Amino acid sequence: xxxxxxxxxGRICVPCRLAAIGAVxxxxxxxxxxxxxxxxxxxxxxxxxxNAFEADNGSHPGFRRNHxxxxxxxxxxxxxxxxxxxxxxxxxxxGLTPVIGRFAxxxxxxxxxxxxxxxxxLALMFTQHDGEQWRTGMNSVPVFPVHTPEQxxxxxxxxxxxxxxxxxxxxxxxxxxxxNPETKPFQAWVKGHPPSSSFANGSxxxxxxxxxxxxxxxxxxxxxxMVPETPFAPITDAQKSAKDFLDADLALHLQDGPLRWxxxxxxxxxxxxxxDATQMWPDGRQQIDAGTLVIEHETSQDDGPCRDVNFDPTxxxxxxxxxxxxxxxxxxxxxxxxxxxxxxxxxxxxxxHHLQPNGDRS
Numbered sequence: 001x002x003x004x005x006x007x008x009x010g011r012i013c014v015p016c017r018l019a020a021i022g023a024v025x026x027x028x029x030x031x032x033x034x035x036x037x038x039x040x041x042x043x044x045x046x047x048x049x050x051n052a053f054e055a056d057n058g059s060h061p062g063f064r065r066n067h068x069x070x071x072x073x074x075x076x077x078x079x080x081x082x083x084x085x086x087x088x089x090x091x092x093x094x095g096l097t098p099v100i101g102r103f104a105x106x107x108x109x110x111x112x113x114x115x116x117x118x119x120x121x122l123a124l125m126f127t128q129h130d131g132e133q134w135r136t137g138m139n140s141v142p143v144f145p146v147h148t149p150e151q152x153x154x155x156x157x158x159x160x161x162x163x164x165x166x167x168x169x170x171x172x173x174x175x176x177x178x179x180n181p182e183t184k185p186f187q188a189w190v191k192g193h194p195p196s197s198s199f200a201n202g203s204x205x206x207x208x209x210x211x212x213x214x215x216x217x218x219x220x221x222x223x224x225x226m227v228p229e230t231p232f233a234p235i236t237d238a239q240k241s242a243k244d245f246l247d248a249d250l251a252l253h254l255q256d257g258p259l260r261w262x263x264x265x266x267x268x269x270x271x272x273x274x275x276d277a278t279q280m281w282p283d284g285r286q287q288i289d290a291g292t293l294v295i296e297h298e299t300s301q302d303d304g305p306c307r308d309v310n311f312d313p314t315x316x317x318x319x320x321x322x323x324x325x326x327x328x329x330x331x332x333x334x335x336x337x338x339x340x341x342x343x344x345x346x347x348x349x350x351x352x353h354h355l356q357p358n359g360d361r362s
Contacts, residue, residue, distance in 0.1 A: 025068075064108070064338050064342060069114075070103065070301050074098075105201040119190075141189055141190060210224075221323060262289050267331035276325070
């Protein structure tokens with residue numbers, strides 16, 4: 001006799017199907033919960049890193065959780081073809097590639113003084129003629145202070161402002177640096193190089209290593225830098241007492257015409273570390289001038305072309321690949337969480353940017 005709880009041959013078992021669907025949903029939910037850290041609160045997750053940024057910088061809905069204060073720029077990249085032997089990416093073929101970018105300072109407070117940090121950043125999005133994009137986020141320091149995402153999170157915790165003073169506890173930062181000697185090259189570089197007086201006269205470095213792949217599939221480890229034609233000048237005494245000068249200075253420079261940087265690609269030698277952004281490669285490595293970045297216009301990030309761009313450094317065209325640096329995957333994930341949070345905040349409150357102190361958003 002047939003068990004009525006099972007379907008006859010050829011019939012669909014609705015309870016079984018629902019049970020299977022439920023199992024898949026539970027498995028997916030469990031996966032999301034694990035990734036988010038809900039099932040393992042002590043495990044480091046991207047959400048915890050972004051939460052740490054918010055704890056350090058306060059709540060600023062609608063803004064990027066890092067590099068919140070910035071300005072949009074646009075222009076083009078004029079490739080001279082010199083890097084085409086290293087990479088098959090279309091951006092390195094001779095000719096022009098349109099560019100959207102963003103100058104900024106580190107930190108999650110969009111109202112922070114420009115002098116609050118000694119670092120400037122430049123993010124760029126190159127859009128090739130075939131539609132592929134190359135996105136890169138660069139800093140004015142050629143090395144990163146830490147080697148791993150875990151160290152980065154610990155550094156954020158150590159830098160959390162003391163409620164009594166509103167500033168980080170020097171003892172906590174000192175303890176972190178002592179426990180993480182990898183920070184020494186970064187500290188030494190910052191100590192020996194004053195901040196630039198302008199976005200326009202600073203150099204910007206990829207920091208992380210990447211791989212250029214040529215037409216034959218051969219890969220070479222590289223780093224790159226944008227080196228300005230405008231002569232470097234350190235921050236002035238007058239600027240040190242000014243809250244906002246970088247954006248206005250950039251606008252003044254552009255009134256005199258476009259600004260230019262040379263894209264200098266450095267090729268690693270065998271044995272050079274590609275998984276550690278705290279270490280610089282030795283002098284004497286092969287360097288190639290791949291072309292000229294030309295910045296023509298600057299616009300408020302409130303309504304400029306960079307506003308809705310996630311400058312994820314792992315968005316790469318064919319011919320460029322990531323390296324084994326563990327920070328790259330962490331950067332990509334953190335940028336995604338930050339982007340999703342700020343765009344959700346804007347969707348829930350379309351007038352959010354009108355409420356901000358500077359009328360800007362990221």
